[in-house]
């Protein structure tokens with residue numbers, strides 16, 4: 001069978017990314033222009049500025065991805081692009097570029113759900129991985145447990161009812177002065193800390209696999225404020241370790257419940273927060289005890305990148321998905 005090369009374009013938040021991936025599994029190039037350092041001065045992503053920076057970097061990023069892979073647009077089978085969920089202005093930049101390339105080259109356009117991309121990052125790291133499996137998708141904007149029955153066939157079993165896990169980490173990281181992006185900084189701050197030093201409420205709802213992190217976040221805020229009022233210094237390492245451990249425990253408990261309910265013993269982690277060392281450790285330990293097969297992407301492929309979009313795009317492409325040039329950005333695109 002002839003090789004299928006997919007050009008994957010991602011611009012849903014603050015990374016302009018483009019990759020070429022062969023047959024959904026082999027990364028030929030992976031180029032990322034990150035805006036994180038720029039947004040740091042504002043304490044978070046400024047959507048309008050993100051869109052403008054995507055405009056500046058989109059074509060150089062695409063050109064570099066093609067040249068790093070040593071291919072031209074002629075060699076590409078299809079152009080895959082994130083069309084949601086994400087920041088609408090940011091999405092539109094990648095989508096418009098992809099539509100322009102598709103119109104000019106005649107190559108098919110395949111719109112990709114960003115979350116399916118995060119899940120597909122696991123296919124790039126584990127060539128043997130095949131559905132069915134459960135995937136805990138944890139990023140800055142989403143937290144959900146997904147039953148992946150086939151490469152394009154997915155069902156959400158549980159989701160957050162308020163904050164995403166990444167949001168809960170980022171917000172508290174900001175309050176304790178770690179700055180943006182909070183996730184990696186909180187992870188680092190917690191190294192060597194005692195996970196039992198501070199106690200946080202761990203919300204588990206009855207008869208559902210849904211999550212809630214707002215209570216945990218509010219408890220952390222109250223703890224910080226009360227200690228400040230009393231002039232007591234919080235131990236940063238212990239606090240960061242306990243807080244991340246509490247979040248990991250909530251995520252783990254529901255994922256294990258989903259595995260018991262479905263009988264699926266293969267579990268993947270995906271999304272930016274799957275880079276978190278406390279989460280990985282909690283899952284590693286429990287998977288070992290229960291004989292579950294656990295997968296999580298390399299650190300580089302946990303956060304936003306073009307390769308995961310090209311991989312998810314490949315499976316959509318061979319499944320027959322084609323989009324027309326009137327495909328629009330969908331900031332709240334659902335997985336199902």
Ligand code: KG4
Pocket residue numbers: 013118138139140141142166167169170181182183184187271272273274275276277302303304
């Ligand atoms: O998947 P992603 O790059 O973008 C979205 O699609 O949202 O995820 C970004 C999120 C941010 O909340 C960031 O703080 C978090 O992933 N993150 C981490 C770590 N690395 C990134 N959170 C905890 N620990 C990390 N090591």
